[in-house]
Amino acid sequence: MSGKNAAATVNGTVSYTPVDADFKWKNNAKEIGIDENFASQGFWKDVFVRYFKKVSAVIGLALIVVITVFAIIGPQMNEFSYSTQYLDQKNFAPRIAALERFGIFDGSESMKTTTGSMKINYYEEKGLNDLYYWFGSDNFGRDIWTRTWSGARVSLIIAVAAALIDMIIGMSYGLISGYFGGKTDMIMQRILEIANGIPRLVIVTLLLLVLEPGMLTIIFALMLTEWVGMSRIARAEMLKLKEQEFVLASRTLGAGSFFIIFKEVLPNIIGPIITQVMFSIPTAIFTEAFLSFVGLGIPVPQCSLGSLISEGFNSFTTHPYQIIPPIVVMALLMLSFNLVADGLREALDPKFKEM
Amino acid sequence: MGKYTLKRVITALFTLLAILLVLFILMQLMPGSPFNDEKLNADQRAALYTKYGLDQPVTVQFFKYVGNMLRGDLGVSYNISKNTPISQLIKTRLPISISIGGYAVLIGAVLGLLLGLVAALKHNTIWDSLATVISVIGVSVPSYVFALALSYNFGFKLGWFPMLFSPNDIFKSSVLPSISLSMFTMASIARFTRSEMLEVLGSDYMLLAESKGISGFALIFRHALRNALIPIITVLAPLIVDLMTGSLVVEKIFAIPGVGSLLVNAIQSNDYNVVISLSFIYSAMYIIIMLVVDILYGIIDPRIRLAKKGGD
Numbered sequence: 001m002s003g004k005n006a007a008a009t010v011n012g013t014v015s016y017t018p019v020d021a022d023f024k025w026k027n028n029a030k031e032i033g034i035d036e037n038f039a040s041q042g043f044w045k046d047v048f049v050r051y052f053k054k055v056s057a058v059i060g061l062a063l064i065v066v067i068t069v070f071a072i073i074g075p076q077m078n079e080f081s082y083s084t085q086y087l088d089q090k091n092f093a094p095r096i097a098a099l100e101r102f103g104i105f106d107g108s109e110s111m112k113t114t115t116g117s118m119k120i121n122y123y124e125e126k127g128l129n130d131l132y133y134w135f136g137s138d139n140f141g142r143d144i145w146t147r148t149w150s151g152a153r154v155s156l157i158i159a160v161a162a163a164l165i166d167m168i169i170g171m172s173y174g175l176i177s178g179y180f181g182g183k184t185d186m187i188m189q190r191i192l193e194i195a196n197g198i199p200r201l202v203i204v205t206l207l208l209l210v211l212e213p214g215m216l217t218i219i220f221a222l223m224l225t226e227w228v229g230m231s232r233i234a235r236a237e238m239l240k241l242k243e244q245e246f247v248l249a250s251r252t253l254g255a256g257s258f259f260i261i262f263k264e265v266l267p268n269i270i271g272p273i274i275t276q277v278m279f280s281i282p283t284a285i286f287t288e289a290f291l292s293f294v295g296l297g298i299p300v301p302q303c304s305l306g307s308l309i310s311e312g313f314n315s316f317t318t319h320p321y322q323i324i325p326p327i328v329v330m331a332l333l334m335l336s337f338n339l340v341a342d343g344l345r346e347a348l349d350p351k352f353k354e355m
Numbered sequence: 356m357g358k359y360t361l362k363r364v365i366t367a368l369f370t371l372l373a374i375l376l377v378l379f380i381l382m383q384l385m386p387g388s389p390f391n392d393e394k395l396n397a398d399q400r401a402a403l404y405t406k407y408g409l410d411q412p413v414t415v416q417f418f419k420y421v422g423n424m425l426r427g428d429l430g431v432s433y434n435i436s437k438n439t440p441i442s443q444l445i446k447t448r449l450p451i452s453i454s455i456g457g458y459a460v461l462i463g464a465v466l467g468l469l470l471g472l473v474a475a476l477k478h479n480t481i482w483d484s485l486a487t488v489i490s491v492i493g494v495s496v497p498s499y500v501f502a503l504a505l506s507y508n509f510g511f512k513l514g515w516f517p518m519l520f521s522p523n524d525i526f527k528s529s530v531l532p533s534i535s536l537s538m539f540t541m542a543s544i545a546r547f548t549r550s551e552m553l554e555v556l557g558s559d560y561m562l563l564a565e566s567k568g569i570s571g572f573a574l575i576f577r578h579a580l581r582n583a584l585i586p587i588i589t590v591l592a593p594l595i596v597d598l599m600t601g602s603l604v605v606e607k608i609f610a611i612p613g614v615g616s617l618l619v620n621a622i623q624s625n626d627y628n629v630v631i632s633l634s635f636i637y638s639a640m641y642i643i644i645m646l647v648v649d650i651l652y653g654i655i656d657p658r659i660r661l662a663k664k665g666g667d
Contacts, residue, residue: 056491190366190369193366193370194366194369194370194373197366197367197370197371197373197374197638197641197642197645198370198373198374198377198638198641199637199638199641201603201637202374202634202637202638205618205622205630205634206377206378206381206630206631206634209381209622209625209627209630210381210384282495286497289497290603290604293499293604293607294603294604294607294619294622294623295622295623296622309499309503313503313608316503316507317507317511317518320507323503327500327503330497330500331495331496331497331500334495334496334497335491335492335495335496337495338491338494338495339491339495342491
């Protein structure tokens, strides 16, 4: 009531005539307190924070990144290629330049002979003092370092491709089955039950007997086995969501089934689906390794972790260093994918009961 | 209950039929016929064709094939041991595989329960973390990695157990394969027991039991574990099935004369008939286990039965 637009008092009532200055924009952004304690966070930011709080999940992620980087650049890091054989350099023990001074990885290995064990060093015996096989060389004189990482590359490509294709097939199957319900659901679920009743290994094995072995065939075979779990999850999520208001709203606005399934419901169930994909990658790695082990895997001279393990197995009592790198890489890969999947599951769905 | 059981049995039968159809189609696609042996003359071949019904239309052949398979006539092996009936090959091998699988389930279940119990009772201590680490490793590292590690250290280096299976000392040679197969079962059961026990321990009836003065052994085993066990049984079935597949490579590593190594040999020597018969046996075992377990769930826990009826 003060200032230059002083109010006039007429007959005891206060009257006031507003002027232009009263309608000026009051810039009070600084006065409005933003509630920082309860500020809403984006869903993904929340997930991110929860994920990185879990130590095991972070370790898993770091391991996957490291192995993937080595799978990409590892085979180029030395002068050997995965298929070149130097038959005069068979079964060389690991030798690393920086470590050989300390008496480890110096290219020597102990051999059991009839008179006890003796130490031999092929590098010195053959006068190849400038030669370094970091992980040793195999039965055909191929560098195990190069082969391990190119094997890891093949295994990763197969597993990731199979998991992604599984995701697309299983997800669509489950979503469609759950959305339409009724007879469609009944028939689709009976088909699924029958498909699920056949042991996976049987399907994969039989398919590979009939088809030409190779990377694409393995991906195809893996694709046929893993989609069942994915479709179950997608269907269950669809059943939960399809009665909700936002689906009804979309339908009222004239959206078609296809739009509702893939544009309305799918973004809401992406969490469980990502988790399932992460869980199916180690399964795919394992299945591929199994196939290679029984001889149905990648054709030679290409290699995968499984085929390296199966090669190393033949001489693992005499040259144990040949089987260690692929086995360690595979165990770490499966472990880290499981850790990441566990972490993601908890981060995406905090209410989930850990099992 | 009766209706649910019937439905499951019918589904199982259809699955079996579907598998037989798939196997039959694969048989037709496989390169080479079993009866193209050059030593056979036309009459012998015709006799064989009549015996297996190959001169009849495909549909009749299929039903004849189904009949033969279900009666246990699995055909003969071509490469592994020529003209030996496959059922004879399997007869001696099946008990070995089943006993090693059985030991593995037993070891896995007992150790897993104990590990899970310790983890739950000592929640958030070093024991809990240790049990979690063990179970994560057990779940994610494939059984044949354990098999190779065990066979190298305890079989080759220390020589405590035979590296390869020997029929003279079946018990000692079953130790390493059973342990390596049991790791996955143990780890999964430990994880499951832990989470179930944590839930049960926090429940009101445990508080009641405790306030009644029950303590120690009786409290944990009679009140807590009993309630936690039902969900744990539900995870056993898929684990038993996983054991079947895991055993293939493990049997190969330890040279166990079981069904798994027979399948691996058959694959490696292109003995299609053996592969297909064994696939049938594996599928049948799988279906029967799943069927029995599904029906058992219904008997053990009525909630599962009702949920299945409602949510189907």
